[in-house]
Amino acid sequence: MAPSIAIIGSGFGGLAAAIALKKRGFDDLVIFEKADEVGGVWRENTYPGAACDVPSPFYSFSFAPNPRWPHRFSRQPAILDYIRGIARDYDVRRHIRFGTEVTGAAFDDASGRWTVRLGTGDTVVVDVLVSAVGQLSRPAFPSIEGRDSFAGPNFHSAQWDHDVDLAGKRVAVIGTGASAIQFVPEIQPEVGSLTVFQRSAPYIIPRPDREFSALHHRVFEKLPVTELVERGTWYGVTEGLSVAWVYAKPLAAAIKAISKFHMRRQTRAKPGLFDKIWPDYAIGCKRILFSDNYLPALAEPNVEVCTDRIAAITPAGVRTADGREHEVDVIIWGTGFATTEFLAPMRITGTGGHPLEREWRTGAHAYYGLTVPRFPNLVLMYGPNTNTGGGSIIYFLEAQAEYLADYVGHLAATGSALTVRPEVERAYDTRIQAELTGSVWSRCSSWYRQADGRITTNWPLLGIQYKNQARFDAADYEAVSV
Incomplete structure (x- = not known):
């Protein structure tokens, strides 16, 4: 008898899981989506300038190339359209229950x-539960005194309030991560003044974007091999970043030199700005960002970069540690996501009522990011230690979806619930954490790490190594007697 399967989330991870299962003939699927449309982070993040920092020919499913991407680095509307098309073309929508949030799950x-x-x-x-909620779905706010006391409008970049008119306003942006470097150049010409509060500066390298013309589209459609070449090229470039961080310090030094030249050149118009925005940590420790317009925006006369520590939020604005009160009309939080909490706030319990938060009390862990001891027939998409410091997460998701399909295939053949053997998962986690302990990601504070320093997000090696290693083997699992 074919297993029944529930998938939580309809972003790239949920769709990858559903499509892989359907291709294997497993059609007894339900996908729970709390929103009213598919898309995950690409549905939620509608801030000005929202785009992907991985080229679209690689940031897409290998089995569903899109010859009509409008740009090499596509914007949020185009990516959301692609996801909607995938859900339609692969007959996934009929499995989705929109407006349905999962609050918890228990293994019986x-x-x-x-x-x-x-x-x-x-x-x-259901027989099988698949979590595809991702690592970047819950906005994070820093613990700052008085955060809720501000009298004016304030919102997170992932919850952009399009009803707030920024024209001529004094705006504070808190945070300088991947979202901020995209929306700051978009709002800078519109606002009266912009104060960017920077705790840690990112390394920035040129963004080799281009608009794909009608000729490009025709060539991609008539000669699909050309799009395959584009995909392969960008796979090589992004995997090269992973090579630099993991294996090749000289390559990392070369990338740092490129970044320094780019950042110095783009800040010449404002004396002293480069010294504020040049990072003080090892390159690769945080994700490298691609931009050609963020630094020029910071160099504009109506923008100030403030590197003083924020002491408090006040009704009038932001007070920094030097005692200065920065009075503003609007605060925008560009402070990222709660990346290390994974399935929270859902409450998940496994065998014997064992809570997942107890299993993960010292940090999230899972066998190839997919399965957790004492949680039979629970499979995670984009789980612990499956993020990439340089490449495309969709490449990882496809490997995970194939693993899931093999796992469910074995369940269908045996009829038994499966749990990963604790000693297998423990040995795996020990190996991965050993790799991470000496990695570049251990050398600074970032969203890759917990407060105690454990890295629960990143895969420490190359993408191709994950794809080759993360293969289902029944010997890694044991049947659960019922």
Whole structure:
């Protein structure tokens, strides 16, 4: 009998899982989506300038190339359109229950099945539970005194309030990560003044973007090999970043030199700016960012970069550690996501009612980021230690979806619930953490790390090594007696 499967989330991860399962003939699927449309982070992030920092020919499914990308680095609307098209073309939409949030799930030892609790108060019982909520779905806010005391409008970049008119306003941007470097150049010409509060400067390198013309589209359509070459080229470039961080210090030094030249050249118009925005940590420790317009925006007369520590948020604005009060009309939080909490706030319990938060009390861990001891028939997409410091997460998601399909295929053949052997997962985690301990990502504070320094997000090697290693082997698992 074919297993019944529930998938949480309909972003790239959820769609990859559903399509891989359907290709294997597993059609007893339900996908729970709390929103009213597919898309995940590409549905939620609608801030001005929202775009991907991985070229679209590589940031897309290998089985579904898109010859009509409008840009090499596509903007949010084009990526969302692509995701919608995937859901339609691969017959996934009929499996989705929109407007349905999952609040928790419990494994039942007697039946060997999962009971999934929904925000409506209903429950659904399935054989296999797949979490595809990702690592970048929950906006994070720093712990700053008085954060809720500001009298004016304030919002996170991932929850952009398009009803707030920024024209002529005094605006504070807190944070200088991947989102901020995209929206700051978009709002800078519009606002009266812009104060960018920078805690840690990013390394920035040129963004080799281009608009794909009608001729490009025709060539990609008539000669699909050309799009394959474009994909392969960008796979090589992004994998090269991973090579630099993991294996080749001279290559990392060369990338740093390129970044320094680029950043110095783009800040010449404002004396002293380069000294403020040049990073003080090892290159690669945080994700490299691609931009040609962020630094020129910072160099404009109506922009100030403030590197003083924020002491408090006040009703009037932002007070820094030097005692200065920065009065503003609007605060925009560009402070990223709660990346190390994974399935939170859902409450998940495994065998014997064992809570997932207890299993992960010292940090999230999973076998190839996919399966956790004592949690049978639970598979995670984009789970612990499967983020990439240089490449495309979709490349990883495709490998994970194939693993999931093999896993479910074995379940269908044996009829038994499976849990990863604790000693197998423990040995794997020990190996991965050993690799990470000496890695560049251990050399600074970033969203890759927990407060205690454990790195729970990143894969420490190359993407191709993950794809080759993360293959389902029944010997790694044991049946759960029911």
